[in-house]
Amino acid sequence: MAGVPMDQRDGWIWFDGELKPWKDAKVHVLTHGLHYASCVFEGQRAYGGEVFKLREHTDRLIASARDLDFTIPYSADQIDEACRQVLAANELTDAYMRPVAWRGSETISVPARENTVHLAIATWVWPSYFSTEEKLKGIRLMWAKWKRPSPETIPCKAKAAGLYMICTLSKHAAMDAGYADALMLDYRGLVAEATGANVFFVKGNEIHTPTPDCFLDGITRRTLIGLAKANGYTVIERHIKPDELGQFEECFLTGTAAEVTPVSEIGDYRFTPAKACRTLIDAYAEAVQPKRAAAE
Ligand SMILES: Cc1ncc(COP(=O)(O)O)c(C=O)c1O
Numbered sequence: 437m438a439g440v441p442m443d444q445r446d447g448w449i450w451f452d453g454e455l456k457p458w459k460d461a462k463v464h465v466l467t468h469g470l471h472y473a474s475c476v477f478e479g480q481r482a483y484g485g486e487v488f489k490l491r492e493h494t495d496r497l498i499a500s501a502r503d504l505d506f507t508i509p510y511s512a513d514q515i516d517e518a519c520r521q522v523l524a525a526n527e528l529t530d531a532y533m534r535p536v537a538w539r540g541s542e543t544i545s546v547p548a549r550e551n552t553v554h555l556a557i558a559t560w561v562w563p564s565y566f567s568t569e570e571k572l573k574g575i576r577l578m579w580a581k582w583k584r585p586s587p588e589t590i591p592c593k594a595k596a597a598g599l600y601m602i603c604t605l606s607k608h609a610a611m612d613a614g615y616a617d618a619l620m621l622d623y624r625g626l627v628a629e630a631t632g633a634n635v636f637f638v639k640g641n642e643i644h645t646p647t648p649d650c651f652l653d654g655i656t657r658r659t660l661i662g663l664a665k666a667n668g669y670t671v672i673e674r675h676i677k678p679d680e681l682g683q684f685e686e687c688f689l690t691g692t693a694a695e696v697t698p699v700s701e702i703g704d705y706r707f708t709p710a711k712a713c714r715t716l717i718d719a720y721a722e723a724v725q726p727k728r729a730a731a732e
Contacts (some may be wrong), residue, residue: 443462461558466541468539473596474551475536475537476596479632481692504596515555515557518535523559528561530561534557539554571709573698574713576615577701578613578703581606582620584650586622603632606618617632617689626677627681629651630689634646634656637681644672667715682705685708698717
């Protein structure tokens with residue numbers, strides 16, 4: 437389906453409690469979520485017919501909405517069930533899934549307590565295109581000019597649409613300069629995350645990753661920390677300054693979409709994806725399979 441616009445595909449989208457034909461899942465232009473970013477979402481993947489860590493994603497969606505001062509009018513059980521329903525309706529087993537909740541169009545000014553809250557869930561095929569060997573070449577990142585804001589500036593734990601404005605700007609700048617992505621610092625100048633993924637650095641048997649105190653504590657990130665420990669690595673969550681990057685041998689990104697993606701370059705720093713990247717790519721690929729996920 438590559439190249440088909442996202443609003444022109446075939447299939448079903450779960451929309452406010454019912455399955456709607458894909459092309460009919462629309463909102464009005466005077467939607468609060470569109471004008472004022474009162475919108476939160478999730479990105480999750482199904483493997484072998486089951487959404488990996490579904491309840492964690494659903495709980496984060498509900499918490500993100502709460503951080504933006506609105507309540508999704510469905511329980512976690514109902515949202516989980518809707519996710520399963522939309523996967524089955526589209527006859528997919530291995531797919532990306534996007535639940536999104538937003539304030540509607542009853543009023544269009546800053547206050548919006550009266551506006552209804554909507555929930556839609558779409559799913560589509562978004563495979564990991566690269567083999568492990570291909571991935572191990574690593575991707576090139578440049579430094580982003582935009583900084584992750586302070587927790588006093590914005591509800592930084594929410595997976596909120598508004599927080600992605602600087603991600604899109606940073607990603608565009610990186611792509612324009614020939615890079616795959618950008619690595620963002622935070623408001624203090626510390627290493628934070630990429631535009632849609634968390635970052636890890638490897639030094640011998642140690643894996644260092646920034647403390648998620650002003651950016652998304654990814655579900656993949658947390659999974660990877662567990663897998664790294666299970667594979668004998670010592671994981672250190674701490675504040676990392678950009679000028680420390682020279683001491684690390686390997687680097688990789690983690691995220692639902694990115695899974696485990698080795699990095700070969702960040703600005704002037706070079707990394708060589710090797711044993712840790714290979715071990716953790718394989719460990720993650722195994723962990724997401726339904727039997728393993730259920731046993732975790
Ligand atoms: C900005 C940002 N950071 C980190 C992540 C990784 O989060 P997760 O592993 O829960 O997908 C994502 C993924 O959506 C993201 O968009």
